[in-house]
Amino acid sequence: MLIDSVEVVAVDTGGPCEAGDPWQAVLVRADGAVGCFGPVDELPAAVVAARLGASAVGWPVTDHRGLVRHLFAQLGQHRAGLGSWAVGVLDCAVWDLHGVLAERPVARLxxxxxxxxxxxxxxxxxxxxxxxxxxxxxxxxxxxxxxxxxxxxxxxxxxxxxxxxxxxxxxxxxxxxxxxxxxxxxxxxxxxxxxxxxxxxxxxxxxxxxxxxxxxxxxxxxxxxxxxxxxxxxxxxxxxxxxxxxxxxxxxxxxxxxxxxxxxxxxxxxxxxxxxxxxxxxxxxxxxxxxxxxxxxxxxxxxxxxxxxxxxxxxxxxxxxxxxxxxxxxxxxxxxxxxxxxxxxx
Missing domain, CATH: 3.20.20.120 (Enolase-like C-terminal domain)
Incomplete structure (x- = not known):
């Protein structure tokens, strides 16, 4: 199963946002299923949307170690701080998708x-x-x-x-x-x-x-x-x-x-x-x-x-x-x- 798409979307926060409130989510699709992670802060979400999401498309859903190495390689010298945070939110969304496809909670994977x-x-x-x-x-x-x-x-x-x-x-x-x-x-x-x-x-x-x-x-x-x-x-x-x-x-x-x-x-x-x-x-x-x-x-x-x-x-x-x-x-x-x-x- 390969990742079909990655996107960043806005979510309902249940009330007005204050400064610093996260209000976005990362969605990952494969084989008709959707994985997500959120709410996500604006800065890492922007890195996923602009740089990392397209790099994940076509990657096997279950190859987590390979995908993370690949994503860090895309960031080069910018992997620390915001870079690792952006990789992290995308990785969490992919694990969610893996669990959805396997019909098991992530802990049991x-x-x-x-x-x-x-x-x-x-x-x-x-x-x-x-x-x-x-x-x-x-x-x-x-x-x-x-x-x-x-x-x-x-x-x-x-x-x-x-x-x-x-x-x-x-x-x-x-x-x-x-x-x-x-x-x-x-x-x-x-x-x-x-x-x-x-x-x-x-x-x-x-x-x-x-x-x-x-x-x-x-x-x-x-x-x-x-x-x-x-x-x-x-x-x-x-x-x-x-x-x-x-x-x-x-x-x-x-x-x-x-x-x-x-x-x-x-x-x-x-x-x-x-x-x-x-x-x-x-x-x-x-x-x-x-x-x-x-x-x-x-x-x-x-x-x-x-x-x-x-x-x-x-x-x-x-x-x-x-x-x-x-x-x-x-x-x-x-x-x-x-x-x-x-x-x-x-």
């Missing part, structure tokens, strides 16, 4: 082992200011919904190491257990070392992306300190080559790559294998939630709780007729063929 029917998720709420008056109530309510754990943002914003550590400790106390912290690349190495020394014991699972760049040497120094900072990284990873170098040089507390940003399900399989060999816990980034749920269901021994972005995911899923919503800290694996996406159309 990925492994011969039994798959998990429910996938644990953790909640992230990065727009909440932990200094605000309503922060305590928001953290307590979120932590009480059965999530594996919660994640909160603590930007540097001129704060001292002691104040950052105090915020993290406060969030942990409100949540009733260790929390993950996302620094959003706003710290430097000196601040990271100082925070590590000031953190209350057992308050933090990891600090995600403390540094502006995923610098293996700097992260190794943070890890080797007498008071090491538990670091998570991965969402900036755009190739298995880069992931191999990172994981061999410094072992993170969590590897948090994004299924779409890294080049799609096909590349994510390679990253999961690298993480398994390195014995590094994987917690998939939540931007590409639906394919992340399929991967975590297929490989629960490698991939732990998937990120559920409380504010942003509810907006993205307005485009879906059957949104994936957490229930007692878990999301049920869709039992429909492919990724199980049903998009609302304009």
């Amino acid at each position: 990925l492994t011969e082992e039994p798959v998990a029917g429910r996938v644990p998720v953790y909640a992230s709420w990065l727009s909440l200011d932990l200094r605000s008056d309503d922060a305590e109530g928001a953290v307590r309510r979120t932590a009480g919904q059965g999530f594996a754990f919660t994640k909160w943002a603590v930007r540097a914003a001129g704060e001292s190491a002691r104040s950052i550590a105090a915020l993290a400790g406060r969030a942990s106390a409100w949540a009733g257990g260790p929390v993950a912290i996302d620094a959003l690349g706003t710290w430097d190495a000196a601040l990271g070392r100082a925070v590590a020394r000031a953190l209350p014991e057992g308050a933090v699972r990891w600090v995600e992306d403390p540094l502006p760049e995923t610098d293996c040497q700097e992260y190794r120094r943070l890890h080797d300190e007498k008071s090491p900072l538990p670091v998570a990284f991965g969402e900036r990873v755009t190739s298995a080559v880069g992931a191999r170098r990172l994981l061999s040089g410094c072992r993170p507390a969590a590897f948090t790559f994004d299924v779409a940003w890294c080049g799609g399900i096909t590349e994510a399989l390679r990253l999961l294998d690298l993480a398994r060999v390195a014995s590094v816990p994987v917690h998939l980034h939540g931007r590409a939630l639906v394919p992340a749920v399929h991967l975590a269901a297929a490989f629960p021994q490698v991939a732990g709780a998937v990120e559920y972005q409380l504010v942003w995911e509810s907006r993205r899923q307005r485009a879906l007729a059957h949104p994936l919503k957490p229930d007692d800290g878990h999301i049920a694996l869709p039992d429909r063929p492919g990724l199980g996406l049903t998009l609302r159309w304009l």
Whole structure:
């Protein structure tokens, strides 16, 4: 079965779009069937429409590795960043088409082992200011919904190491257990070392992306300190080559790559294998939630709780007729063929 066509279409978002809302989808057709992935952001959708879609036409639907190599070759030196994201959204659409044609969920195409029917998720709420008056109530309510754990943002914003550590400790106390912290690349190495020394014991699972760049040497120094900072990284990873170098040089507390940003399900399989060999816990980034749920269901021994972005995911899923919503800290694996996406159309 060969790919007949690739197109980018607009979808119904169920309400007015705000800045940054994704509103497009990638459709792939073969043998009278349609695969899709969405909603997709405007920039990667434009790359698929202008450069990658035509290159995929005529390619065998089931040759995922060959297609991804072919698509990356079309991008040349522009494969990182936006390029890998565009390849990723197209790859996810092709996997959906493969599942539709095979009449099986993607998770059951990925492994011969039994798959998990429910996938644990953790909640992230990065727009909440932990200094605000309503922060305590928001953290307590979120932590009480059965999530594996919660994640909160603590930007540097001129704060001292002691104040950052105090915020993290406060969030942990409100949540009733260790929390993950996302620094959003706003710290430097000196601040990271100082925070590590000031953190209350057992308050933090990891600090995600403390540094502006995923610098293996700097992260190794943070890890080797007498008071090491538990670091998570991965969402900036755009190739298995880069992931191999990172994981061999410094072992993170969590590897948090994004299924779409890294080049799609096909590349994510390679990253999961690298993480398994390195014995590094994987917690998939939540931007590409639906394919992340399929991967975590297929490989629960490698991939732990998937990120559920409380504010942003509810907006993205307005485009879906059957949104994936957490229930007692878990999301049920869709039992429909492919990724199980049903998009609302304009």
